Amino acid sequence: MSTNLQVEKKSKTIGIFRKPLTQEKKDRIAGYLYISPFFILFGVFGVFPIFFTAYVSLNKWDILGTKSFIGMKNYALLMGDPVFWKSIGNTFSIWFLSTLPQLFLALVLAFILNQAFIKGKDFFRLSVFIPNITSVVAVAIIFGAIFGENYGILNYLLSFIGIDPVNWTGTLLGTHAAISIMVMWRWMGYNSIIYLAALQSIPKDLYEAATIDGANKIQQFFKITIPMIRPMIIFTVIVSTIGGMQIFSEPLIFSGAGGGSFNQGLTITLYLYEEAFVRNNFGYASAVAWVLFIIIVIFSLVNLFITKRINSTE
Amino acid sequence: MNEVGVKKFSIGRISTYVFLVTITILSLFPFYWMFVIGSNDTSAVNKFPPAFIPGTSFFENAQKVFDNIKFFNAIINSFIVSTCVTISVLFFCSLAGYAFAKIRFKGNKALFIFVIGTMMVPIQLGIIPSYMIISKFGWINDLKAVIVPWAVNAFGVFWMRQYIASAIPDELIDAGKIDGCTNFRIYWNIVLPSVRPAIATLGLITFMQVWNEFLWPLVVLKNEAVHTIQIALRTLNGAYYQDFAMILAGTFMATIPILIVFLVFSKQFIAGLTEGSVKT
Structure with missing residues (x-):
């Protein structure tokens, strides 16, 4: 059993050199790749804005971007x-x-x-x-x-x-x-x-x-x-x-x-x-x-x- | 199915119909009345009692609308934005939905739950930093500003994931893999063709939502040349406050395209909506 596993492991390591990717790895890459657009967009226009809003709220800030930190005054x-x-x-x-x-x-x-x-x-x-x-x-x-x-x-x-x-x-x-x-x-x-x-x-x-x-x-x-x-x-x-x-x-x-x-x-x-x-x-x-x-x-x-x-x- | 102990013309049944018909009239009447006002001249609108039947001035009112706002330009802008967003949403959401439903990778379940959770986040509240980002990109007064942020959404991913998970047997995917298909080929040649109904419904929902969107376009599309139809309508309503006949003629013309789209696909739309919510 254990020798079997070792052989398998060995062939896998060798396999990396011969075939660049196993099906498992391909799946993993494809999976993350396919869901990434949502996470990127949600990060940029969802998560970041909500937290950055908290930061902006601690400033006197106008539309041109002129700002001064005023803490909780707002x-x-x-x-x-x-x-x-x-x-x-x-x-x-x-x-x-x-x-x-x-x-x-x-x-x-x-x-x-x-x-x-x-x-x-x-x-x-x-x-x-x-x-x-x-x-x-x-x-x-x-x-x-x-x-x-x-x-x-x-x-x-x-x-x-x-x-x-x-x-x-x-x-x-x-x-x-x-x-x-x-x-x-x-x-x-x-x-x-x-x-x-x-x-x-x-x-x-x-x-x-x-x-x-x-x-x-x-x-x-x-x-x-x-x-x-x-x-x-x-x-x-x-x-x-x-x-x-x-x-x-x-x-x-x-x-x-x-x-x-x-x-x-x-x-x-x-x-x-x-x-x-x-x-x-x-x-x-x-x-x-x-x-x-x-x-x-x-x-x-x-x-x-x-x-x-x-x-x-x- | 025979119901036990209910007569065919009981008071209960009649009052049920009365309730239904009342709700239906209330639902449809504003559409009718929009045309009544929009087709009368302003003096007929302002008299008391008000006009109840359509008049003959619709084309005059429509002409006034065209003189006051760039109506067709705004319709075209809305059409461009809605179409681009819809295509993009369909592609990215079905791709992500396929990954969540059929591809094994670490964190699949947890990430999907996270996606559902994001539907609860009131994204609208991040409008100020979003505006800053768009302005950094130089996209103020550019239709890209309302296309890119909406290019993929949590609801669509969720919708497609549910449908793909239940509509496509794993064996089909495995068979494709054994034949040497890449994941993308499986998505393109096996998954997409078998989820057409879900694609159609999501496409309709997305198109109508984007067509009707108001706050974000109002903030980033300031120049009249890039106004969508909703912003143009608001301009019409705000600037020419007195001329109700003209304003409602404009509103009527702006509502017609989306109404036609809906009526043509309504069967599929409502069936899809009912099905989708049960599948969850």
């Missing part, structure tokens, strides 16, 4: 900056208003589309998905017109049920509601298609057994559907949270510069963008970015923690 300024706190409040408010009802409706919609008796499923699936392919810019422009105060169609329709014209753009709640509706409109269908995929993997006999036991559709929804597709729900919550924390285009186009006259639509990313690329305060904007990064990390960890808790109680 962060100190940030903590005392009412506009920044307002942007945090707005971001959370819009995220909450858009995510919760959206995911719930998406779930209900997916549950319905999964019912055997529904006719024209393909058409409904297609229709609810179409908003997702529209660009955010287009969505914000269209809804800007729909939510117009004087001649917007929504206020016109509301007047039929006796509601006075709502000032959507000029009030805090109106702006948040309008932006949330845009986000919901664009993403609800997408999420329901994702849920639908998960629903289709639930065995049918579970529902049949429940029906025989006398459970109605609503009970089935809460007792079978939701528990069975929980991993997918958690996935969509995490994705919506990361997306929601970085909401930018809708408020920029709907509310304009600064998120409106009293910053009613100013989100964290919009503030970051304007500090960096409108007012050229790269250092200060980097501090904003880094704080937002920490918020997102905390959110993700909380999500993970809750998920673990739920799983371990089973």
Whole structure:
């Protein structure tokens, strides 16, 4: 056995001289080579920028690259900056208003589309998905017109049920509601298609057994559907949270510069963008970015923690 | 499949349909209304009650759009960027996906988990250093600035890896190796032809995502000559605030190309999306 191995080893060493590469080595080289583009690009435009942002945030730094080290001063300024706190409040408010009802409706919609008796499923699936392919810019422009105060169609329709014209753009709640509706409109269908995929993997006999036991559709929804597709729900919550924390285009186009006259639509990313690329305060904007990064990390960890808790109680 | 104890026309079924139809109308109405406004003249838009049916001024409004922004130039820019990114993403992501799925090398599993983990990283937050890098390269106002950083992404690698792992039996790869194929030949002649559906879906997703991208192009493409259609739309919306008819005519024209692409491939697209998420 051992002599055998030695012979093999010997022939391998000799083999190196004769045939330059064994299949194993070729595989290794090919493997690393083929995955390297991703890692190089992620390194240059992913890892490096995030850490370099931390360094920039410790400087007074403008667009031309003139910089001076000022330590934590940007962060100190940030903590005392009412506009920044307002942007945090707005971001959370819009995220909450858009995510919760959206995911719930998406779930209900997916549950319905999964019912055997529904006719024209393909058409409904297609229709609810179409908003997702529209660009955010287009969505914000269209809804800007729909939510117009004087001649917007929504206020016109509301007047039929006796509601006075709502000032959507000029009030805090109106702006948040309008932006949330845009986000919901664009993403609800997408999420329901994702849920639908998960629903289709639930065995049918579970529902049949429940029906025989006398459970109605609503009970089935809460007792079978939701528990069975929980991993997918958690996935969509995490994705919506990361997306929601970085909401930018809708408020920029709907509310304009600064998120409106009293910053009613100013989100964290919009503030970051304007500090960096409108007012050229790269250092200060980097501090904003880094704080937002920490918020997102905390959110993700909380999500993970809750998920673990739920799983371990089973 | 017969369901037990449910009548054909119960209140439950009717209200279910009402819900579905309502959601469908809400999903489609903004598209219709975009055309209604875009085809009326501005005075019709501003009157109360607003116009509800398409008017006859669409071409006039479109002409105004062409006078105000370089519409076709922007469409072409968007097309160039989306096409280049899509081709590059398809090539590099399928190559990496193949490596992760079928090639044995040290750290394969761990590196793949790392790739999945990077999807959670909010890359957008590194926008300031990214801008500095691009500016060092001299790529500000150059379409390369929005093509190169997007040339390969974690989602695509993940997507292709899942598909290749389940669609191609190991025996096929081994047979190729015994016949003396190099890894690249196996990828090109065996793997690529058998994963066409996954390639098509990923290609569509990528194309539409890039077409609709806004923040990064806004930052690095400042010159009107290199504006993508989204940036051009924003210019249109910002500079001529009053003329809603013209703005929505422009928005309508900018939405049509991507809408057509989607409708042509929709079946494949939605099927791919559903399949892909279950395969995970």
